[in-house]
Amino acid sequence: MINVKGLKKSFGKNEVLTGIDVDIAKGEVVVVIGPSGSGKSTFLRCLNLLEQPTAGEIYFEDELITQRKYDIDNARKKMGMVFQHFNLFPHKTILQNLTLAPIKVKKTSPAEAEKIAMELLHTVGLEDKRDTYPNQLSGGQKQRIAIARALAMQPHVMLFDEPTSALDPEMVGEVLEVMQKLAHEGMTMVIVTHEMGFAREVGDRIIFMDGGQIVEQGPPEQVFGAPSHPRTQDFLSKVL
């Protein structure tokens, strides 16, 4: 579904990604872990071109999205993204947050968009918040709404950029629960996270990144249970 070849990204002289090759299959849940500054967030943000890669190619559903003149909005419609800081639209109600993009971008009828939105609010357990504004919600609720907002576009893949890092510890659970439900439903997911327990439980594949490249990858049992690379071993010994 997503194929990345020789992806490089520099900010000025600072080379953040030094060459990444990875293929993500439909229905796969890929969890990216690694120390701070290893480039995992940058890698994720390159997948929907929120960061413009310096070099390399990215294919999404067999289309080369890194080519010039490619209409990236077209790909973004099918790639949901969830941010560390939620980024809900503060001047819109919860329902409007969910229906805005479907109505404007996909030209869904308002009635249909509302129907989809209400189903999603039901899924994340926040139906009663439909007419409130984001600032009236707790962090955990905001992130669940942010997930629902991305899902309202009915994407083919979901990208999660440290979705629980800005949350108070007692709210992490409710967000992970929603993500887990999503994984069980067969959604293709790429998740950057520090929640090792969650990664182990939900991930089909774990990618360990360090120094702007993929150091080791494989099923969770292998990466967590028997890491082969010394840097992976070192990192895991610190976080587990």
Next chain:
Amino acid sequence: MKALKPWFACCLSMLMLFFTVIPLASAAQDNQNVITVGLSADFPPYEFHKNIDGKDQIVGSDVEIAKRIAADMGATLQIQDIPFDSLLPALDSGRIDMIISGMTPTEERRQNVDFSESYYISRQVIMTRVEDKDKYTSVDSLQGASIGVQKGSIQEGIAKDIKGAKLTSVDRIADIVLSLESGRVDAAVMEGPVAEGQVANHSDLAITSATIPDSDTEMAIAVKKGNVELLGHINGTLAQLKQGDQVKKFVQDATALNSGEQQKSNNIFTIFWDYRQYYAKGIQYTLLLSAAGVLFGFLIGLVISLFRLSNMGVLRWIAVTYTEILRGTPMLVQLLIIHYGIAQTFHIEFTVLESGIITLSINSSAYLAEIFRAGIQGVDRGQMEAARSLGMSHGMTMRSIIIPQAVKSVLPAIGNEFVVIIKESSIVSFIGVADLMFQAQAVRSITYSALNPLLIAAAIYFIMTFVLSKLLGMLERRWSVSDKR
């Protein structure tokens, strides 16, 4: 959408106000057979405002002459009240056909316009406070005294020749009176009949016995240079008037008409009540000007701020140049350039109201553009990323996500700008828009009360800005619904 409604209501009411007043203001144009005379109607008995049967009219001997000329030509007369200073530019730019405003044909003026035969000769007198009447018996006694004159007038030139005198030039006759009464100037050089009118209405003023040598001045009618045809008509009418010595009679009649105006009381409340219609009309224009200025300024300012934040260098350059020039030059200069300069250079004639609105709009747009820029840059970057990640285009994101948040965050600053515009709109009275300031000046010249009409105007301006600030405060609170925790 709910949060936007008060704003739309606001815009809508502004527009409605705009369209109800515009036709009333710009009617009666575009008639081949109209002759427009420009005059500075604060010069009794030659030209002045008078309340006749509850209606404000411009009357005086010059107006009578203008009527006669128009009648002889079979044309309809239209009168434009323009400050004396701005009469020549108005003629030059073709906004008026002729000036009949007690104007003396000096060499300097002859270089720019053509004059008719002279129709009246006036003598100059020295006016002063009653207690100083005997102090200034000759021109020589004026040495070291400060003298008030009207800016751009022939008296200014005469006073310049008085040895050792210090000159204070002001816009209006009423300002000279105020300066005399408050002791800021010691004496004033004025046209005889004009001074007589003032003395009749101010018991603390008097005309001295001093005579000014070589100060008799002719009055003539000015037309645009080379307009021989009109000049011929004018001279024909003047010749006829001269035969019956009619101009003198016009001046006498006008002097009588003017002295009948004597105010029963110059009490501030009486003035306000008697001239409430003037002020009401002035308020209407001031509100129209400010509302249109803010509305168009808002829209233009938004576009300029987007230019400023654009990726294209050319657009950024345009925006920076636009804002810097407009913020770096006085609004009065902009107003005069738009009103007279554009008419002269491009032959596009805006009405005074249009010129006023254009000036206020572009001027406020420059300030609002900077306010918007700060607002847009103040919106969290994550908002743009989140919207783009949902497949929304850049423009779509700006429209439905970034700009609404930016506008909301800068609403207090926009309200502030609205208040500033209401106050600064008073500047358009300079070209003759009948706004609150203009009406206050008219009332000053009618009532001979120099200060009270201004105090009334100040009170009205204050009430308007104060009420507006309160209303904006309420609007702001309603908009902040989504900020509640």
